[in-house]
Amino acid sequence: MKQIVFISGKGGTGKSTLVASLSQIVQNKMLADCDVDAPNLHILLNGKVMEEKDYYGAKEAVIDKDKCLSCGICRRTCRFGAISEDFEIVPFHCEGCGACTLICPAGAIHLEDVKTGNTYVSETDRGTFSHALLDIGAEGSGKLVTEVRKNARNHINEEDWLLIDGSPGIGCVVIASITGADAVVAVSEPTKSGISDLERVLAVAKHFDIPGYVCINKYDLNPDITRQIEDFCDKNGFKVIGKIPFEPKIVYALREFKTPIDAGLENITAEIEDIWEKLSEQISTITGRRR
Amino acid sequence: MKICITSSGETVESMLDPRFGRCSYFVVADLESGEHTVIPNEAGVSGGGAGISSGQLMVEKGVEAIVTGNVGPNAMNVLKAAGISIYRGKTESVKENIENYKAGKLEKITETVPSHFGMGNRS
Amino acid sequence: MKIAVLSGKGGTGKTTVSASLSATIKPSQYVDCDVEEPNGYIFLKPDIKHSIPVNVEIPCVDESICTSCGACAKACQFHALAVIKNKVILFPEICHHCGACYIACKPGAMTASERTIGVIEMNDDQTFAQGKLNIGEPVAVPVIKKLKEYLRTDIPVILDCSPGASCTVVQSLEGCDFCLLVTEPTPFGLHDLKIAVSLVKKLGFPFGIVINKALENNSLIQDYCKEEGIEILLKIPYLKEIAKNYSGGTLPVQNNKEWAARFIELYDKIKERVLQ
Known part of the structure; x- marks a missing residue:
């Protein structure tokens, strides 16, 4: 099974929406939400809890x-x-x-x-899903992330992929989210602080020797910064595998608990399908080369 | 000589766990007697310092070499101070990694840690 | 008056709201408590004149006294100490400055030393203050504590908190008069809003809500607020123009009288609530 982690330098870049959308495209996979401080993925997945543990x-x-x-x-x-x-x-x-x-x-x-919280393994129509919810005022930790990933591993049933919604930032929880993964996808926005945030998260991926890819969300908001991000990726050997346009309809869709795919947003759906095509191809060539 | 392999399961047939501080189990193998013991990794409940307490555990168990995937900066400092060598294992079973270690097929990890760490050690 | 701006999740527009408030209420002090990713400065463009290091106390071992008994390492709940080959190794980044090791050390070999984990930066008249945690440092609370020593008492203070509902947010909220919760009308926003609401309720602060990225129909948040009896103080629409300006470092209130008026109105509403 190949594990792909989606991370971002700061919150709110659209990481969970991308993972939820991919969960409708990728076949035979498991899902995990390692953004333990602000878990969101479960909101878009209608699951039945199979296992609940105190944390x-x-x-x-x-x-x-x-x-x-x-x-x-x-x-x-x-x-x-x-x-x-x-x-x-x-x-x-x-x-x-x-x-x-x-x-x-x-x-x-x-x-x-x-x-300080609970961990859950749920059965959803898009595959087995491992996540955690913290109590109020409690703080996530590398240990909880490790726990969520372990729970996913314990329920493997010949799936090909594990899609992980990672946590934002660069701290211990991020490291715990990405160690041992096959690829990291950094979801970024073209804002002033975006580039430095991106550099920081990709540096973490590089340190752990995990191939890093970049997806620019709302890329058309600031073409200058988008270009700067692309230049940065070019220079440092990170592939930009997707550029998603600014689309208020995504928020309308989310409001109704729908992903952009559910809502029939064709241009966004096509872009996300394209992202998966590139990503899965990249990962199979890399792991092919390694073996 | 005793070596330790980080393991994802409780037997020597289990796959290597590529993490050191937060691996699931430690398999300590005595190369002379061929015996091994399995220690579940009960890394600190506070969430931090897993690498350090795991490093300290290696010292207590008298381990001289470790086979794992990644070693974090803190664990690296403990292991270095204790003179324990670190080898990069392969994504294979614990048993195969022990054999590879014996055959001298594993690469030694000496690479230092990211720049913002590592200036801590003042003693 | 001290107003804390917080949100359960990142990216909801907390900085937009707090920096806008600060830019319209004059004079006021903007305090960036999001010490891991402070970015209010991008919009407010302060001229930083004062830079004060944040130091924390860390233990230092006198090797002539140390018997390498290992009691300090055992006492440290954070595993910041290890005793290897008769030597105590300290991992200062992990140290929580709690002092347990001093107590545990029977021979008295532990002495206090200092290290810098971040910095407080301010402009000349202290209308802008921010804390910055150094990269790679995991413990943010001491920086926030230090930052809060510089709060002005003569003018309104706007505190931009870090996202989430963890202990760093609790630290930022302490001593505030009002909490402004920023959310967005998505299920994600609602989910995290509920967490933030239960936190401020638990701590007993009066609070109100700002909906950012608002659409024509925000029933998701509105229904919840109605049910819970929470006041919605302002709605900021989801416009490409606002998002575009933000990405270039401009706030909605900058060069826009209409928006400035709305933020003044927001402040008046808060004032009324606090003085009640």
């Missing part, structure tokens, strides 16, 4: 009121302001560092794993 992504201090002497040493030690006047843990402030557990003279504090 414990953090630790938090717990104070045993019976043992607590109310001496206040923990409060003075905590650098995150996470212990209140009446020795309660302040929501969202505890980082789970455990400094208070070490300093407490009465041994009244310990760390406990806290549930």
Whole structure:
């Protein structure tokens, strides 16, 4: 099975819409949403949950009121302001560092794993789909992304492709989304900050030795910057595999939970089909060469 | 000599897991006795520092060489400090990777890490 | 008055709204708390005059005292310390500056040292302030904390938060008088809006909504707001012109009196809500 990850330097570039559209074109595939901080793909996929697991992504201090002497040493030690006047843990402030557990003279504090979200594997009409939803105020992590990818792997049933909606940015979660993948597609917009964002994400892909491709969304909004992106890709050996025009009808379609393909937007559909044709061809030549 | 292969499953027939810090299992193989032990990777619940704790684990287990795909910058620092060598494995079973290691067919990874990391180590 | 602008997801137009507000309310202070990708400066074009490094405390090991017992590495919940071959190795990027290792070190070999993880930048009259986290640094909260030390108290403050609903956003929101939630009329927008709404509700802040990329029919968001009793304060239509100007670094309120008037109206509505 070949794994393709779709990433972007910043959010809102149309990554999930592209993945959802491709999910209607690509045959025999699985889907995973690794954009764990703002998962969106499940909204466009009508799935039936087959497997649901609690995700414990953090630790938090717990104070045993019976043992607590109310001496206040923990409060003075905590650098995150996470212990209140009446020795309660302040929501969202505890980082789970455990400094208070070490300093407490009465041994009244310990760390406990806290549930910070759920992982799901769903059956959809477009294939098996692995994703996660975080609780409010919780933060995604490389571990959760790894968990989502592992869940997908555990449900493989001779599929040829795994399409992964990756997370935006360049941090740990992105690295966890792309390691071990066969190709990375960076979805970019021609905005002023777009090029530097793109450079950063592609640098991550390059570091992990994963072939990187670029798709420019709303390319006609700023032909100058689009040209700059193409020049940059040319110089650095990244292929631009698609250019999608600005089309307000896409937003109209999404509002009705439809992809541009569902909505019958022919020019967009043709472009996305073209993207897949180029991408699948590229990937098979590369992996062919490697073997 | 003990070597460790990052594995996607619990047996030597499992495929190599190309990640070090976040691999599913570590297979520690004793080349003299031919025995091996499988350790599930319980990388830190806090989400960060998986490479470091995995590196520390290798030191504790007395591993002298690692066969894996990618090693992150932090794990690289731990392994280097401990004098553990790193080899790039192939997408084959753990067993085949052990054989390839013995036959000296694997490439040693020495490549340093991206520029923004690596200046940390002050001790 | 402090107004925080946030959105559950990236790319909804948070910076457009916060920078536009700041550009129309004069005087006001624009504070970019999106320290990983600050880009309000692209539109507001400030003349940066002050640059203040953000330092965090990190442990430093006195090797003459260290017994390499490994207690520090064991205590560190973030795995920022490793003890290899009688030597303590610190991974400063991962360090959360919590101080647990100092407590764990019985011989007292840990001393405090400092390192820079980012910078606060401001123009001369501090009407513009931004935090910037250095590339490769994963811990953003100290930069936001430091940035918030420079909030002005004499003029309105607009805080542009990072996307999402994580602890960095919680940090940015603290002490605010009003939260402005920016969304778009798509199922994605609605989904993430709900997350942002539950966050501000949990924290107990008054809030209202701006619909960006609005269409003639925004029932998706409107129905939800009606059901929840949330006020929609402004709609910014989805026009190629606005998107085009944005991509070139121009805000809808710049050189457009009509839009400037709408943002002043938005500010008046917020003021009314806060003073109630």
